[in-house]
Amino acid sequence: MRKVLVFLVLFGLGFFAGAYVFQTYFRPQHAAPPVVSEQDPSRTALLRTIESPAPAEPPPTSFETMLRTAAARISPAVVNVDITGEVRIRNPFFGDMRREVAGKGSGVIISSDGYVVTNNHVVRIGREVAREITVTLADGRRFRASVLGTDSQNDIALLKINARNLPAATLGDSDQLRVGDWVIAVGNPFGLGNTVTAGIVSAINRQVEDARLPSGLIQTDAAINQGNSGGALADSRGRLVGINTAIFSPVGANVGIGFAIPINRVRAIIREILEHGSIGQAWMGISYGDINDPALRQILAQEFPGVQFPRNGIFIGDVSLNSPAAAAGIQPGDVITEINQRPIRSTDQVQELIRRSRPGQKITLKVWREGRTFTVELTLGVRPEGL
Numbered sequence: 001m002r003k004v005l006v007f008l009v010l011f012g013l014g015f016f017a018g019a020y021v022f023q024t025y026f027r028p029q030h031a032a033p034p035v036v037s038e039q040d041p042s043r044t045a046l047l048r049t050i051e052s053p054a055p056a057e058p059p060p061t062s063f064e065t066m067l068r069t070a071a072a073r074i075s076p077a078v079v080n081v082d083i084t085g086e087v088r089i090r091n092p093f094f095g096d097m098r099r100e101v102a103g104k105g106s107g108v109i110i111s112s113d114g115y116v117v118t119n120n121h122v123v124r125i126g127r128e129v130a131r132e133i134t135v136t137l138a139d140g141r142r143f144r145a146s147v148l149g150t151d152s153q154n155d156i157a158l159l160k161i162n163a164r165n166l167p168a169a170t171l172g173d174s175d176q177l178r179v180g181d182w183v184i185a186v187g188n189p190f191g192l193g194n195t196v197t198a199g200i201v202s203a204i205n206r207q208v209e210d211a212r213l214p215s216g217l218i219q220t221d222a223a224i225n226q227g228n229s230g231g232a233l234a235d236s237r238g239r240l241v242g243i244n245t246a247i248f249s250p251v252g253a254n255v256g257i258g259f260a261i262p263i264n265r266v267r268a269i270i271r272e273i274l275e276h277g278s279i280g281q282a283w284m285g286i287s288y289g290d291i292n293d294p295a296l297r298q299i300l301a302q303e304f305p306g307v308q309f310p311r312n313g314i315f316i317g318d319v320s321l322n323s324p325a326a327a328a329g330i331q332p333g334d335v336i337t338e339i340n341q342r343p344i345r346s347t348d349q350v351q352e353l354i355r356r357s358r359p360g361q362k363i364t365l366k367v368w369r370e371g372r373t374f375t376v377e378l379t380l381g382v383r384p385e386g387l
Helices: 002-026 041-051 062-077 263-276 294-303 347-355
Strands: 078-091 095-109 115-118 132-136 142-151 156-161 182-187 195-206 217-220 232-235 240-247 258-262 286-290 314-319 335-339 362-369 372-379
Touching: 062 078, 062 182, 062 195, 062 232, 078 115, 095 182, 095 240, 132 156, 142 263, 156 263, 182 240, 217 240, 240 263, 258 263, 286 347, 335 347
Parallel strands: none
Antiparallel strands: 078 095, 078 132, 095 115, 115 156, 132 142, 142 156, 182 195, 182 232, 195 217, 217 258, 232 240, 240 258, 286 314, 314 335, 335 362, 362 372
16 A cells, blocks of 8 residues: 555646646747837837728819819720731842741721721731731720721721620810810720820821821820830820821830820721722822922022923922833823823822822823923822831
């Protein structure tokens, strides 16, 4: 019995000794919560700042509301235009080779049943219309598009997609624009997706010294970059007033000088496309000036004293080699006074007449040369790429 009591006492002492050692040396340690030192008030202030709710803001100003409303109205009608096609590469060793290329641009839905306007250069690869054109709506839907017609001189193309009940832009009146009016540009810069930028009308009826651009453009400082071509220029009420077409930039990106084709001209071009199809491809192969221009008449008077040039017409400054004009016998120094028996009053009249003509069409010219007049027939050619 005594041995049993001794065993129990020793067992109890061992148990309590083991428990003490375990609790002292092996018990899991729980990290104490961080305590912000009262010696560092900046940390306390930071915690209060990041945990404080945002302060109440006053309602948007009328200016902010105007831009938001304009963007909300026009943006659903702006689409992305993706093209795929082939270019021919001349190789002196392996002959002609073809390489597939792709491009991106923008467009604007102008009717709920699927008519989309964009730039002519957006839908072309070189001189050819792209093999495949895909239009992506703001809501993500994608459609194959067909080209109903183009105007190369005004850089406009009309597309059609098979869809109904689309969000169409409200067409404004570009003749009512004034320098200083607020406008927004919406498009697909660098393939990022629809983007809105804002600015003002910097100039109207702008003439750019670039043969590839039409005259009478809207100039704006709203940011327009690569991929914005064919997108919308909208007024402060979200109405479509222009189709973005080009930028002036020494670096290839926006520097605050962008150009758009006035929507009133686009209206007229669409009517012509629906009636005639592609226009603006015809070419004579001449450079010319208005014979009524005082500066030109002064030069002619100095170079050809005593010669009585016609009062109206276009003075031919140069004739391209192998051009329709060269084939018809037109020479530098000639003055064209009539086209198709219509008296010529200005260079704009000639440009519009040729724009409405077709390659292969024959026109009749009345020509003045060194005091005599004669009539020639000229067959219009196809405008070369890059002109």
